[in-house]
Amino acid sequence: MASVQTYLDSYNRDGYVVVPDVFDPERAASACREMESLFYGMSFEEYLAKSDREGEYAPLETAYGHQFPCGKDPLDGLIENDYLLDLMEAILGTDQIRFLFGGLFLRSGPTDTVPGGFGIEHSWQGYHTDHHTACYLPHTQDSHFNAYLIAGAFLHDIEDDNVPMQIIPGSHKQIPGLIPRLIEEGIFSHWCSINDIRKIPEFAAPVPAKGKAGSVLLRSSYGVHAAIPFRNKRNRRATWGFTVCSAESSAWMTRHIGERGLDTEFTHTFWANTTPRVRSLFGWPMPGHPYYTRETLGLLAAWYPGIDLSPYEEHLAA
Ligand SMILES: [Fe+2]
Numbered sequence: 001m002a003s004v005q006t007y008l009d010s011y012n013r014d015g016y017v018v019v020p021d022v023f024d025p026e027r028a029a030s031a032c033r034e035m036e037s038l039f040y041g042m043s044f045e046e047y048l049a050k051s052d053r054e055g056e057y058a059p060l061e062t063a064y065g066h067q068f069p070c071g072k073d074p075l076d077g078l079i080e081n082d083y084l085l086d087l088m089e090a091i092l093g094t095d096q097i098r099f100l101f102g103g104l105f106l107r108s109g110p111t112d113t114v115p116g117g118f119g120i121e122h123s124w125q126g127y128h129t130d131h132h133t134a135c136y137l138p139h140t141q142d143s144h145f146n147a148y149l150i151a152g153a154f155l156h157d158i159e160d161d162n163v164p165m166q167i168i169p170g171s172h173k174q175i176p177g178l179i180p181r182l183i184e185e186g187i188f189s190h191w192c193s194i195n196d197i198r199k200i201p202e203f204a205a206p207v208p209a210k211g212k213a214g215s216v217l218l219r220s221s222y223g224v225h226a227a228i229p230f231r232n233k234r235n236r237r238a239t240w241g242f243t244v245c246s247a248e249s250s251a252w253m254t255r256h257i258g259e260r261g262l263d264t265e266f267t268h269t270f271w272a273n274t275t276p277r278v279r280s281l282f283g284w285p286m287p288g289h290p291y292y293t294r295e296t297l298g299l300l301a302a303w304y305p306g307i308d309l310s311p312y313e314e315h316l317a318a
């Protein structure tokens with residue numbers, strides 16, 4: 001596993017980096033099996049074989065996606081990876097990072113309608129930044145100040161047949177300066193879509209974000225990218241996503257957790273079972289914080305049955 005600095009340099013230059021070996025292949029494979037069973041009710045291979053027998057592809061059991069947490073440990077537990085958390089903190093330049101949204105993202109070749117379903121027919125269409133997904137303030141020149149970080153773990157190898165995301169290297173630095181002209185010329189909408197990248201000669205050529213199972217694509221919310229259609233529809237792309245920002249910028253970001261907000265058994269179970277470091281991504285104060293008193297710890301024990309509160313108790317013993 002290479003040093004965090006190696007990847008930080010690439011990220012700062014290109015606005016994204018694919019980091020290999022964040023998860024071992026078996027860990028990625030078990031997460032992939034879990035994800036396939038949520039979407040297909042079986043493995044993808046079984047789904048293809050069943051579809052061949054029946055002469056049609058059944059709709060997915062979940063057409064869109066599952067937000068974080070999804071309630072399945074092999075998937076939700078991927079965030080308990082210190083190397084990934086170190087990378088996220090280094091990129092955002094702070095150890096105070098906050099969850100924005102996350103979940104499972106599947107493009108399933110047999111029934112996939114992206115990008116054609118969005119009226120996109122040509123390879124120069126469909127480019128956009130994802131910044132509006134969680135932030136209601138526009139891009140700033142200082143991307144470190146306002147951009148957030150989108151992580152996507154590859155649950156299987158992502159090659160040309162798995163519709164790798166097309167990313168324009170360096171566009172995260174260019175886009176803030178370009179936006180005024182693009183708006184004036186009608187090329188850029190408020191939802192961060194660029195209707196024709198041929199009109200932006202400043203951009204480098206798009207690069208496909210490919211990698212082995214267990215790699216993680218880390219990309220800036222300022223980075224310009226697009227989806228491409230499946231050439232071979234008997235493929236899929238399954239990724240697990242987790243998006244974070246600096247605690248400071250979280251004040252003007254929106255957060256989406258769980259299918260139905262905080263009031264879910266998934267959220268309660270996840271918080272009961274995860275680590276203090278991961279809880280801090282959701283704004284929980286770290287152990288030692290004055291919030292944790294005998295009274296609040298008693299309430300937390302009742303709120304989240306089974307939670308290990310010992311790290312939060314240490315400062316009370318003194
Ligand atoms: Fe996007």
